[in-house]
Amino acid sequence: MNLVQTKDVSGISEYVRAMERLLRVIQDLSASRDLNTVMDIVRHSARDLTGSDGATFVLRDGDLCYYAEEDAISPLWKGHRFPMKICISGWVMMHKEPTIIEDIYTDDRIPVDVYRKTFVRSLAMVPIRTKDPIGAIGCYWSYKHRATEEEVKVLHVLADTASIAMENIQYQNIIEQKAAQMEETLKGTLQAIAKMVEQKDLYTSGHQQRVGLIGYAIAKEMGWDEERCETVLRAGTIHDIGKIGIPGELLSKPAKLMPYEYAQIKTHSEAGYQILKDIPLLLPVAKIILQHHERIDGSGYPDGLKNEEILPEAQVLAIADVFESMTSHRPYRPALGNDAALEELEKNKGRLYNPEMVDVLIRLVQENRLEFLK
Ligand SMILES: [Fe+2]
Incomplete structure (x- = not known):
């Protein structure tokens, strides 16, 4: 990536470019009219803006984590549901806080046997809507990597914007339903x-x-x-x-x-x-x-x-x-x-x-x- 503050030949720092990209993503998210578009924008931009090897968009479905969308080297658990208690996105939602894991094989919250079949070695994950999480957004790396403060901030911005966009879509759907009635x-x-x-x-x-x-x-x-x-x-x-x-x-x-x-x-x-x-x-x-x-x-x-x-x-x-x-x-x-x-x-x-x-x-x-x- 990423969000490192280096100057290139034109004098414009990569940081500024990344901020511009983030701003565009926020605008695109605000204009989204359906959940699939929101998930699509989030998973692509999460991966792009952090330079990670994969990104995931998880939705809370009662006591389950629903892996709704993924953008990774190969699909991981797209379309699957897992109990909140056994997956890291569930942990993030239940604790209402982000997590950074530099090496999944040394973290006892991770069911390592499940992860062994995947490329994932490290990850960062944030809840969507901190007060009452409705999902989580995460990034995966294929190597040992401690996500930087900036990378986690990007995930937070994406999660907050996605949450507003999802609420807007919900209101829009209610309005459309009422109008049809x-x-x-x-x-x-x-x-x-x-x-x-x-x-x-x-x-x-x-x-x-x-x-x-x-x-x-x-x-x-x-x-x-x-x-x-x-x-x-x-x-x-x-x-x-x-x-x-x-x-x-x-x-x-x-x-x-x-x-x-x-x-x-x-x-x-x-x-x-x-x-x-x-x-x-x-x-x-x-x-x-x-x-x-x-x-x-x-x-x-x-x-x-x-x-x-x-x-x-x-x-x-x-x-x-x-x-x-x-x-x-x-x-x-x-x-x-x-x-x-x-x-x-x-x-x-x-x-x-x-x-x-x-x-x-x-x-x-x-x-x-x-x-x-x-
Ligand atoms: Fe008449």
Whole structure:
């Protein structure tokens, strides 16, 4: 190595170079996102920075020492577990202190018969997290060598940094798990809301889900990022939630609606917004739902918004909603079919509907890419 303070020709001491290498290792460890990467960095750098012939990374597994990773002349005990009481890494963890062994054959803590098959003659080992060790890091030499103070310090720095990195990974995993649970809960809640609406209006059973999927497909094809596409999917899945407050007879009336009845139906987008707007996670969805009957020429409701005043997500949903409604059975008419629905959208693109989004849907249908509609 190593950490000896000698000057080379360029005037930069090897010590400084070693410190730079150590700093890089600390940065790499801090950026690690999984345990294997941490172990990989530690065992390579422990060997590299101390100039030892081998390095080991041991994890505590209950009352056992688990030799998780090794970097040595030949693998020693990688993948094996030993009782804490019989191995030196166990001693280090139980005593919460480092150990330096210049000659393993003169140290009665070492089961020499086991070591005789290996190249190891001397070693240094430090616990990972001194207060409550979760593992140990060690270096092996093939000759009699008393590890220097600097070499042990390097091991300490690696152990401390590895411990922080491992804790970070643990927190990261917990956060990811919680986020996944929340995502599942949200999905389940949205499905439950969708079913509630569809219980009231049996003719629209499955309509919302299909609108969500069509909207998602259009958004994806538009090149939007996954989160934005997911928001469109969520909004579609419950876009008619406001119909919960409208009498069932009106929703499934098998005849043309009277103007006052139609006016009542039209309240559902505002009602949906009011139901959802106070749930922070669903506020973006609430805003899309509020606007899903707006039309780009200003002829829609509830606010008669025009063009870019309407959220692009709501413009996508409007197209998906019209397409799905026209291709499904309704109490007052049979399904009109894909061609008629696309013709209607084509006829009104640029007037009622965003032309680019209509073209995207036409392409998706013509290329048979809406699998779920089959
Ligand atoms: Fe609607």
